[in-house]
Amino acid sequence: MRRPVQTLLLALTGTGLLHVALFTDLYLRYVKAGLRPPLIASGVVLLLLALAAATRGGVRPAPHIGPGTPSGHGHEQPCGDDSDHAHEHERLREADQPHGHDHTGTPRIAWLLFLPALSLLVHAPPALGAYTAARANTKPVAVHKGFAALPAASPVPLTLTGFTERVQQDRSRAVAGRAVRLTGFVTPAGEDGGWYLTRIIFSCCAADSQTVKVRMYGRQAPPADTWLAVTGTWHPRGTLGTRTAEAALDVRDARPVAQPVNAFTDDLPLTPS
Amino acid sequence: MKKADDLVSVTDGVAAVPLGPSVRRARAWPLGAALALTGGATALLLLAGTQWLNHPAVQAWRTVSLAITVQALPFLLLGTALSGAINAFVPADLFTRVLPRRPALAVPVAGAAGAILPGCECASVPVASSLIRRGVTPAAAFAFLLSAPAINPVVLTATAVAFPGSPAMVVARLVASLGTAAVMGWLWLWLGKEEWLRPLLRHRHTGHRHGHSRWTEFRLGFQHDFLHAGGFLVLGAMAAATFNVTVPGSVLDTFSGTPWLAVLFLAGLAVLLAVCSEADAFVAASLTGFPPTARLAFLVVGPMVDLKLIALQAGTFGRAFAWRFSTATTVVAVATSVLIGGALL
Numbered sequence: 001m002r003r004p005v006q007t008l009l010l011a012l013t014g015t016g017l018l019h020v021a022l023f024t025d026l027y028l029r030y031v032k033a034g035l036r037p038p039l040i041a042s043g044v045v046l047l048l049l050a051l052a053a054a055t056r057g058g059v060r061p062a063p064h065i066g067p068g069t070p071s072g073h074g075h076e077q078p079c080g081d082d083s084d085h086a087h088e089h090e091r092l093r094e095a096d097q098p099h100g101h102d103h104t105g106t107p108r109i110a111w112l113l114f115l116p117a118l119s120l121l122v123h124a125p126p127a128l129g130a131y132t133a134a135r136a137n138t139k140p141v142a143v144h145k146g147f148a149a150l151p152a153a154s155p156v157p158l159t160l161t162g163f164t165e166r167v168q169q170d171r172s173r174a175v176a177g178r179a180v181r182l183t184g185f186v187t188p189a190g191e192d193g194g195w196y197l198t199r200i201i202f203s204c205c206a207a208d209s210q211t212v213k214v215r216m217y218g219r220q221a222p223p224a225d226t227w228l229a230v231t232g233t234w235h236p237r238g239t240l241g242t243r244t245a246e247a248a249l250d251v252r253d254a255r256p257v258a259q260p261v262n263a264f265t266d267d268l269p270l271t272p273s
Numbered sequence: 274m275k276k277a278d279d280l281v282s283v284t285d286g287v288a289a290v291p292l293g294p295s296v297r298r299a300r301a302w303p304l305g306a307a308l309a310l311t312g313g314a315t316a317l318l319l320l321a322g323t324q325w326l327n328h329p330a331v332q333a334w335r336t337v338s339l340a341i342t343v344q345a346l347p348f349l350l351l352g353t354a355l356s357g358a359i360n361a362f363v364p365a366d367l368f369t370r371v372l373p374r375r376p377a378l379a380v381p382v383a384g385a386a387g388a389i390l391p392g393c394e395c396a397s398v399p400v401a402s403s404l405i406r407r408g409v410t411p412a413a414a415f416a417f418l419l420s421a422p423a424i425n426p427v428v429l430t431a432t433a434v435a436f437p438g439s440p441a442m443v444v445a446r447l448v449a450s451l452g453t454a455a456v457m458g459w460l461w462l463w464l465g466k467e468e469w470l471r472p473l474l475r476h477r478h479t480g481h482r483h484g485h486s487r488w489t490e491f492r493l494g495f496q497h498d499f500l501h502a503g504g505f506l507v508l509g510a511m512a513a514a515t516f517n518v519t520v521p522g523s524v525l526d527t528f529s530g531t532p533w534l535a536v537l538f539l540a541g542l543a544v545l546l547a548v549c550s551e552a553d554a555f556v557a558a559s560l561t562g563f564p565p566t567a568r569l570a571f572l573v574v575g576p577m578v579d580l581k582l583i584a585l586q587a588g589t590f591g592r593a594f595a596w597r598f599s600t601a602t603t604v605v606a607v608a609t610s611v612l613i614g615g616a617l618l
Contacts, residue, residue: 006500013503017346030340038347045350049496056489109504109588116342116507125336131329132518140561142437203435204552206340207517210559 007053014046016120029127031205130187130224133198136211155179160212164247183269195221202264215248338514345395352396356403357495376410380458383413387420394422416458422550422576423450435554449613453606471591505588509581513547529562539567543575550576566614574606
């Protein structure tokens, strides 16, 4: 890989990272929010590397010529060292100094880095959605000993996980008859025309995503991947407060909402203002 | 001769990676793999039209492979920067003075030293390679390479958070990872052959050279290592994303019944999914149908062997090394997990 291409690649990767992490919120489609500072720092470091490579080039005159070093012509090689030249260096270096150092031969595997760099800059893939959620198992909820009293608000905003825990573990049956509001996107359930309200949760990045689903009853399935705020009451199936209870909702009202900023966490939605 | 001098002067002041003629051979396979991937993708595009690109599976694949790459880039930068700094700034005899002289003793010490590198597995590969270049015995460097991503405080804290109420899992992970790292180091002392390593790693003491700017050496070494390892990272991320998208979650449950099958299955899953070591505890915690020992195997194998690591190691240490080392590590890690899991969980 030629030097100017290396410089371009570093600059593109750095700009791509800054584009998704600093100037937009696109990075939230791929990684958890906590990775933002390291991503911005990486973008800056890569841009600095590119800048240094562009201004200083691959070479700097050695401060003084050490023994065994070929007498230096300090000037920079014009940016045209193609692979033939690079191999010539290698041969010459090997001849001169068996333990020589050479960075001109950056492997061609580095070309692959252009894919994520350009992806980030011009064609960022969409967030994971119904396709992934439909094929995933439901994330098991943590076991709780006790539950705090439900807030008095009606409807009560709950996360999908929170609702599932209440339904399956809360012996006091606090959710019985209460109107709750859940937010998530639509995942069709299959042939029977039913659907789930779902959230995909990252621990670190999209590769470790887990899915939480709550079954919806009493309304036709909206198009897949639509973000909804659904109000309703628990759909009585199984015994409330035990593992037999299904995490399901009788839908009373479903309103389309914008995708929350924190779409891939297990929290109440923060909608963009 | 003027021409030759000019050419030689280009390479002045650069550090760390000598390239021999054999590098050309080592380069050929990732290029071949990349060409095959591109060729296959183009052929599919031609056959199925561009509608294929908008298929949700393809989009999910792009999202997951980009996510793995983006998530790993900061750690890879940290690792390659450290590796560049070790080459340019650390005195050559520092590591040989700090580590015990006998390699058999240096192995566990280096393994325990892995606790100080906070980050996931991508950072440890370039650091281990620079340690070898600075004269650390490869066995000790490999023990460090294996233990660092699994036993650092960040990862252990994440494990404790993911398994609330079962601190035994954290202890078992620490012990089993350290044990595997040490056994692999000793195994290398016993059976390892240096010719499996790429030629550049066989030349020791290749750090700072007299008469050259340390900063330029650092910058060029950093840049080279990052571009090199980054390419392999992308290759590994694409392979891992393929399995991530094509293996449906429902397959998981079929293997959870038989204990020994469950251990092997989760160890294999850890290799294929390539989940970052800071997040794998959460994935393991979600595999509730599996016995604890199988989940421990997932946590021990994952940071040591996975598709993106194999790609990174093949690029850094050589292909002959990568497949032998990964196979042996998987076997040792599974055996250690079963032993430790049986005793502690």
